[in-house]
Amino acid sequence: MRVLETATLQHHRSMNPCPLYDEFTGTLFLFFITVLGRTPEAYQIVTGQNVTRLCCVTSADQGLSWSTATDLTEQVIGATIKDWATFALGPGHGIQLRSGRLLVPAYSYHIDCKECFGQLCKTTPHSFAFYSDDHGRGWRFGEFIPNLQTGECQLVSVDEEDGSNVLYCNARSPLGFRVQALSTDDGAVFHGGQLVQRLVEPPHGCHGSVIGFPAPFVYVPTAARDPGMPLRGSVCRGLGHPPTQQAGGAEPPSGNRREPDEPHEDRPSPGWHDDAHNVTSVQGDPAATPSPTPFFQAPTWILYSHPTSSMSRVNMGVHLSTFPRDAESWTEPWVIYEGPSAYSDLAYMELPYRDAPVAGGTAIAFACLYENGMRSPYEQISFSMFTLHDVLQNIPLTAAAPPRGRRGKRRRRRRKSCLVS
Template sequence: MEPPRVPTRTVLFQRERTGLTYRVPALLPVPPGPTLLAFAEQRLSPDDSHAHRLVLRRGTLARGSVRWGALCVLDAAALQGHRSMNPCPVHDTSTGTIFLFFIAVLGHTSEAVQITTGRNAARLCCVTSRDAGFTWSSARDLTEEAIGDAVQDWATFAVGPGHGVQLHSGRLLVPAYTYHVDRRECFGKICRTSPHSFAFYSDDHGSTWRHGGLVPNLRSGECQLAALGDSLLYCNARSPLGSRVQALSTDGGSSFLAGELVPALAETARGCQGSIVGFPAPPPSRPQGDGASTGTRSLPHCVHLCPGFQEAPEAGAGGPCEPQVPCGPSCLPQARSAGLGQSGPAVGPGGLPAASAVSPQRPAWLLYSHPTGRRARLHMGVRLSRTPLDPRSWTVPWVIYEGPSGYSDLASLGPVLAGAPAFACLFESGARASYEELSFCLFSLDEVLENIPPGRQPPSCTDKPSGTCQSS
C-alpha cells in the first residue's frame, strides 16, 4: 500500500533574521476566482506579548495553483498604544464587504496577567474592505456596542482566530472566547475564572454587532464555527481537558447548548488552536472512503462520553475544586451557568437539541485541521466527519505536513480543482519550531478521501483535565 500523499506546500510568511515572526494564520476566499486573503500576526518575537501588527498577502487562484502578491502591512488595523492580534475575517456575500475582526491589546499586557488580575486589556475592533482586500477602512472599536456591561465580568476575551461564517439568513458570525470571572472574593484577588466559547453576530450586514451566549459548561477557548443548517451552528473549541470540545446552537449562535468532549479529537499538551470548515456533502455516487453514509444523521439519543467525567469549575487562586460526579454512558455533562446568566434553546434526551428544534437541512460534512502530536505540536493533520452531530464520527488524520506545526485555518473553495470540491489550509510550520513559517497548501475532497487511512479512531477516555487553555 502506498503511503498517503502530501500536498504541495508554499511558504507565505517566514521568520526574519531581525526576529520578526509571523503567527496565527487566517484564510478567507473571496469571489470571483476566488481570491485568497492570507492574514497573519507580525510579531517582534514568537511571544504573544510581542505581537505587533497584522499583515496580508493576496492570492489569485487559476488553473489549480495560486499566484501570491507581496506582503502588505495593514496599518489601518490598529489602535494607538495597542498591539493587534487574532485576525478573524468574515465575508458578507450580500454586500461583498469583508470584515476583518481583531483584538487590540493594551501595550504588552499578556493574557495571563489579565486572567490573574481580572482586568481586561483587550478591545474588540474591525476594519472593512469593499474591494477584495486592496484597501481597508479605519479601525472601528466595537467593544462598548458588542459587549457592553458584560465586559465587567470578563477577565479578557479574544476573537477566533481564523475565519467567521455567514448563515443562509444573512447573519454574520465571528467566533470568540472569554475568561469569565466566576468569583472575585479572595482577599482582593480573582478567585476563579473559566474560559467559554461564544460568537459575536450581526443581522444587519455589519452595521451593528452583539455577543451571543457562552458555551455554559466545559472549559472551551479558541474556537471556530460551521453552519449545518439555517439556524444549526456547530462550534469546535480548544480545551485543556485532553480533547476538543464541541457545542451546538439551534438559534444561529445567540446561545449554545451544553458542550461535550470529542475524544476522537485529541489535544496536544496545553492545547492548540484548530480549524473547522463545513461544506455540502457530495452526491452519493462520489467515493465514500470507509463506507460511512453521506449526509447528517438524525440526532442521537445518547452520546457515549468518557464515563465518570463531569467537569468541576476551574480552580483559580485559592478556588476550591468540586469533586467529579459519576456520569453514565447515556448522559452528557450537565450545563452549569455559574453566574453566566445564559439560557439555551429547548433540549431533548441527554441534553441534545429537541427534535422539533432542528429543521430539515441540506446534508453537510466537516473538515478539521490540528496538529496530531499528543505531547508536542507536531504533524499537521486533516480529519473528516460525514455525520457532524456524532462526536464519534471523525476519521483518523491525513497528515499533510510532517514536522513542527501549530495554528491553522481551513477554507472551502468549491469545485475549482477539475470540478472537485477543493480546500486550502494556511498553517504554522517549521523544521525545528512551529513558529518559523506559515505554509499554504491546496487539496481536493477526492485527495482527502484517498489519503485518509481506513477505519475510525476509537475514542479514548484516558485524558484528564489539566491546566488552562491560554492561547500561545
C-alpha cells in the same frame, strides 16, 4: 504579504484576526482584538484587569483598500466587560448563514469569583459568538458554551440529512481533547459541550480550524431514476458538483449579483465561509420531456485541521466528519506536514475539474494555512492545497483506525507545502 496599517489602535498591539465576508453586500470585515501595551493575556486572567478591545476594519473592494479601525467594545460588549478578565476572537474565519446573519467566533475568561482574600479567585474560559443580523451595522454576543472549558474556536453551519440545520462550534480545550457544541438558534445559545475524544489536544491545547462543505453525490438523470429512489445518492467517483452549483467564495456572474437585503428565496446565498448551505440541483435527462427541476439540500461534511499529537504541537493533520453532530464520527487523521506545527486555518473552494462525473463540473478542494518549522512550530507559515479526493485517499471514511501498515503508508504520502512570502 501586505501589512494592514489601519488595523490598529494607538498604544495597542493587534491580535487574533478574524475575516468575514458578507455575500449580500460585498463587504469584507476583518475583526481583531487590540491589547494595551505589552500586557500579556495571563496578567489579565490573574488580575481581572481587562485591557483588551474589540476592533474591526472593512473593505468594499475585496481587500484592496481598508477603512480605519473602529473600536466596538463599548457598543457591543458594554458593561458586561467588567465580568470578563479578557477575551479574544477566533482566530481565523467567521461565517455567514443563509439568513444573512454574520458570526464571529470568540471566547472570554469569565470572572467566576472576583475576590478571595484580596486576590482574584477564579476565571473560566468559555467560547461564544458575536453576531449581526443587519449586515454589520449592529452586533450582539451570544451565551457561553455552559459546561466545559473552551477557548479559541471556529464555527460551521451544518445542514443535516433530515433537512434540519444546526450551528456547530469546535473549540480548543485544556482537557486533553477538543470540545464541540451545537446551537439550534444560530449562535445565540449553545447547548452543553461534548469532549471529542478522537480529536486530541497537546498539553494546554492548540488552535484548530473547521470548514463545512456540501457532501458530494451521484447525479441520476430524472428519466433513469426509479420513482421510489431518494434524491440522495452515494459519494461520486469523481467527487464533483454539477455546473449549476455556485462555487463557494466565487464572484457571482455579471448581471446576477444580488442587491443588499434582497436574498432570493429560490437561490440561497452561501457566503465565503457558508458553503454548507449550497443547494445543488439534480439534472434531468436532456432527451426527456422538460419538467420542474427537483432540488435537495446536501448534508454538510466538516474538515478539521490541527496538530495530531497529544504530547506536543507536531504533525499537522486533517480529519473528516460526515455527521458532525456525532462526536464519534471523526476519522483518523491524514498528516499533511510531519514536524513541528501549530495554528492553522482552512478554506473551501470548488475548482473546474475536467474529469468530473458531470460535464463542466467542479472538484471539491481545500486550502490550509498553518504555522510550522523544523525545530519550532513558529519558523514559517506555509500554504497547502488538496482536494477531497486526496483526503479520502489518505484517511479512512470510517472512524475505525486502518491497519498500521496502511496508515503508515498514507501518512508518508503527505502533501507538499510552499512558504508564503
